Amino acid sequence: MVGTQWGDEGKGKFTDLLAKEMSMVVRYQGGHNAGHTLVVDDETFALQLVPSGVLYDHIEPVIGNGVVVDPFVLLAELDMLNRRGIDTRNLRVSGNAHLIMPYHQQLDALQERHLGKSKLGTTKRGIGPTYADKATRMGVRVQDLLDEQIFREKLAAALSHHNKVLTKVFNRLPVDPDGLADKILGECLEPLRPHIADTTDLIHTALESGQHVLFEGAQATFLDLDHGTYPFVTSSNPTAGGACAGTGVGPRHIDRVLGIAKAYVTRVGAGPFPTELFDDDGDKMVDIGHEYGTNTGRRRRPGWFDAVMLRHAVRLNSLTDLAITKLDVLDTFETVKVCVGYEIDGVRTDKLPYHQSDLHDAVPVYEELPGWRTDLSSATEPRHLPAAAHTYLELIQDQVGVPISLVSTGPGRTQFLHLS
Ligand code: IMP
Numbered sequence: 001m002v003g004t005q006w007g008d009e010g011k012g013k014f015t016d017l018l019a020k021e022m023s024m025v026v027r028y029q030g031g032h033n034a035g036h037t038l039v040v041d042d043e044t045f046a047l048q049l050v051p052s053g054v055l056y057d058h059i060e061p062v063i064g065n066g067v068v069v070d071p072f073v074l075l076a077e078l079d080m081l082n083r084r085g086i087d088t089r090n091l092r093v094s095g096n097a098h099l100i101m102p103y104h105q106q107l108d109a110l111q112e113r114h115l116g117k118s119k120l121g122t123t124k125r126g127i128g129p130t131y132a133d134k135a136t137r138m139g140v141r142v143q144d145l146l147d148e149q150i151f152r153e154k155l156a157a158a159l160s161h162h163n164k165v166l167t168k169v170f171n172r173l174p175v176d177p178d179g180l181a182d183k184i185l186g187e188c189l190e191p192l193r194p195h196i197a198d199t200t201d202l203i204h205t206a207l208e209s210g211q212h213v214l215f216e217g218a219q220a221t222f223l224d225l226d227h228g229t230y231p232f233v234t235s236s237n238p239t240a241g242g243a244c245a246g247t248g249v250g251p252r253h254i255d256r257v258l259g260i261a262k263a264y265v266t267r268v269g270a271g272p273f274p275t276e277l278f279d280d281d282g283d284k285m286v287d288i289g290h291e292y293g294t295n296t297g298r299r300r301r302p303g304w305f306d307a308v309m310l311r312h313a314v315r316l317n318s319l320t321d322l323a324i325t326k327l328d329v330l331d332t333f334e335t336v337k338v339c340v341g342y343e344i345d346g347v348r349t350d351k352l353p354y355h356q357s358d359l360h361d362a363v364p365v366y367e368e369l370p371g372w373r374t375d376l377s378s379a380t381e382p383r384h385l386p387a388a389a390h391t392y393l394e395l396i397q398d399q400v401g402v403p404i405s406l407v408s409t410g411p412g413r414t415q416f417l418h419l420s
Contacts, residue, residue: 001014001015001018001214001215001216001217001257001258001259001260002217002220002221002238002239002240002257002258002259002260002313002317002319003217003218003219003220003221003223003238003259003260004220004221004259004260004261004309004310004313004317004319004322005220005221005222005261005262005265005266005267005306005309005310005313006220006222006223006265006266006267006268006271006273007219007220007223007266007267007268008035008262008266008268008291008293008294008300009220009260009261009262009325010260010262010325010326010408011036011052011216011217011218011260012036012037012038012047012052013037013038013039013325013408013411013413013416014258014260014323014325014406014408015036015051015052015053015214015216016038016040016052016053016055016056016413017406017413017416018214018258019052019053019055019056019059019214020056021212022053022059022211022212022213022214023058023059023060023206023211023212023213024053024059024060024061024062024202024203024206024211024212024213024214025051025052025053025054025059025060025061025062025213025214025216026051026061026062026063026064026199026203026213026214026215026216026243026247027049027051027062027063027064027067027216027218027246028064028066028067028215028216028217028242028243028245028246028247029064029066029067029217029218029219029236029237029238029242029246030067030068030127030218030219030234030236030238031048031049031067031068031069031070031100031125031126031127031130032048032049032070032073032100032125033048033122033123033125033127033218033219033234034047034048034049034218034219035047035048035293035294036048036052036218036294037294037411038052038055038413039411039412039413040055040413041413043084045081045084046294047077048073048077049063049067049069049070049073049074049077050063050074050077050078050081050088050091051063051216052216053214053216054081054086054088054091055086057087060090060091060092060202060206061088061090061091061092062091062092062093062094062199062202062203062247063091063092063093063094063097063199064094064097064199064203064215064246064247064248065094065096065097065199065200065246065247065248066097066236066237066242066245066246066247067094067097067246068097068098068099068100068126068127068130068131068134068236069093069097069098069099069100069142070099070100070105070125070126071099071145071184071188071192072187072188073100074093074192075187075188075191075192078091078191089194091195092195092196092197092199092202093142093192093195093196093197093199094142094197094198094199094200095141095142095143095146095196095197095198095199096141096142096143096199096200097141097142098130098131098133098134098139098140098141098142099130099139099140099141099142099144099145100125100126100127100130101126101130101140101155101158101180101184102126102175102180103129103158103159103162103166103175103180104126104127104129104130104133105124105125105126105129106126106166106172107126107129107162107165107166108122108124108125108126108127108128108129109124110166110170110172111128111129112124114170119270120231120232120269120270120271121232121268121269121270121271121298122269123293123296124296127234127235127236128234128235130235131225131235131236132235133158138157138158138161139158140154140155140158142192142196143196145184145185145188145189145192145193145196146189146193146196148181148185151181151184151185152177152178152181155177155180155181156177156178159174159175159177159180162175163175199247199248200247200248200249203247203248203249204248204249207249207253213249215243215247215249215254217238217239217240217242217243218238219234219236219238220238221238221239221259221309221312221313221316221317222309222313223238224236224237224238224239224242224316225237226239227239227316229271229272229356229359230356232269232270232271232272233271239316239317240254240257240316240317240318240319241317256320256321257317257318257319257320258319258320258321258322258323258405258406259310259313259314259317259319259321259322259323259402260322260323260325261305261310261313261322261323261324261325261396262289262305262324262325262326263305263324263325263326263327263329263330263392264285264289264302264303264304264305264326264329264330265302265303265304265305265306265309266285266286266289266291266300266301266302266303267300267301267303268293268296268298268300268301269298272356272359272360272362273301273303274303274306274308274339274342274359274362274363274364275303275304275305275306275339275364276301276302276303277302277303277304281302281333282301282302282303283302284332284333285302285329285330286299286300286302288329288331288332289302289326289329304336304337304338304339304364304366305336305337305338305339305396306338306339306364307338307339307340307396307399307400308339308340308341308342308349308350308351308352309352310322310396310399310400311350311351311352311399311400311401312351312352314400314401314402319402320402321402321403321404321405321406321420322396322397322400322402322403322404322405322406323404323405323406323407323408324393324396324404324406324407324408325407325408326408327376327389327392327393327407327408327409328375328376328377328409328410328415330371330372330392331371331372331373331374331375331376331377332371332373333371333373334370334371334373335368335369335370335371336368336369336370336371336392337366337367337368337369338366338367338369338392338395338396338399339364339365339366340365340366340367340399341364341365342362342363342364342365343362343363343365344358344361344362344363345361348365367395369388369391369392369395370388371388372385372386372387372388372389372392373388374386374389376389376409376410377409377410377415378409378415379407379409379417380409380414380415380416380417381417382417382418382419384417385407385417393407393419403419403420404419404420405418405419405420406418406419407419
């Protein structure tokens with residue numbers, strides 16, 4: 001399951017729904033920069049790191065090797081879930097996942113501040129610096145916690161570099177490697193120990209015995225480090241291919257790729273956004289859709305549905321079907337718009353431009369449809385949708401070229417319908 005826009009499409013709800021048919025839900029990239037909100041029996045759960053399937057007793061939630069893990073955040077989240085009566089004993093964390101250290105978060109914030117007006121608008125969770133250390137072979141992995149000597153050596157090696165950056169570039173105090181090692185080993189090792197596992201083996205064993213496994217993407221297609229609007233992206237691969245690298249499963253094991261798209265678009269942080277709205281319609285989307293980050297509280301930038309982006313997302317992810325979320329947010333609009341192409345320097349194109357400067361200059365070409373002006377919050381079957389809502393969904397489906405299988409009409413667990 002992958003996000004097809006710039007994140008915050010409402011993926012958590014569908015993971016939770018699909019979890020019923022699964023025995024394992026696996027996160028494959030990102031970290032606690034994600035924020036998945038689930039509403040169960042009027043109770044709201046905001047998850048950052050633990051896979052959404054954790055709310056089901058029959059699910060084995062797995063944090064794959066491609067995820068970056070802040071051990072303190074993970075333990076705090078498990079504690080929160082336990083206090084609310086959720087059993088988390090069967091959560092498994094890959095020994096190969098990389099650890100987000102406090103200095104990664106400090107560097108993330110300092111780098112953003114250093115960039116000034118050109119800042120990326122990261123979540124300051126240390127995601128970029130942790131993946132950078134992974135790539136430069138300076139990272140510390142979850143399995144290193146199990147070997148104190150190795151853990152201390154790796155931390156000291158990483159800090160011999162990062163302390164130079166902290167003190168000489170950013171004029172900050174150095175971090176004491178031994179003090180940090182003592183704190184992490186003292187506070188995190190024992191509570192994490194029972195969760196650390198060879199998750200690649202666990203997933204393959206589940207698949208070999210015919211079980212269903214759901215790979216839960218965080219962030220989204222256009223925040224992908226390779227395929228997104230670089231540099232305004234996250235530092236991992238949320239696209240479907242990332243599920244293979246981030247878990248150790250080959251592509252032939254994946255037989256369905258569900259794309260999650262919001263009925264309009266939002267983006268947090270900087271970067272190009274052709275259908276962005278700066279008018280009352282945009283404010284209305286933000287107000288009705290509560291478009292403020294689960295994680296950072298930032299106001300999300302709103303815009304109309306962009307079918308050009310979605311067509312590209314279909315290709316990048318081999319999407320088999322789509323789930324449209326938050327259709328109810330558009331209930332009160334007089335008209336609704338779908339961007340079906342762009343005009344760039346007066347020339348019409350139906351494809352996402354290859355050069356990013358062109359994306360900055362792209363003027364959306366819209367198809368405008370009458371709104372349905374009906375409260376959809378209790379629609380649970382296709383026949384409950386007014387004709388105008390069907391027309392809107394059909395336009396999206398025709399433009400994008402894959403069937404819409406699910407539509408969500410509110411935050412609650414039961415507020416959705418199967419379309420095909
Ligand atoms: P980072 O992932 O914290 O490095 O942030 C990089 C970019 O990705 C920023 O524009 C963030 O706002 C965006 N981003 C990261 N995680 C999410 C998410 O879960 N939803 C939406 N945007 C996100």
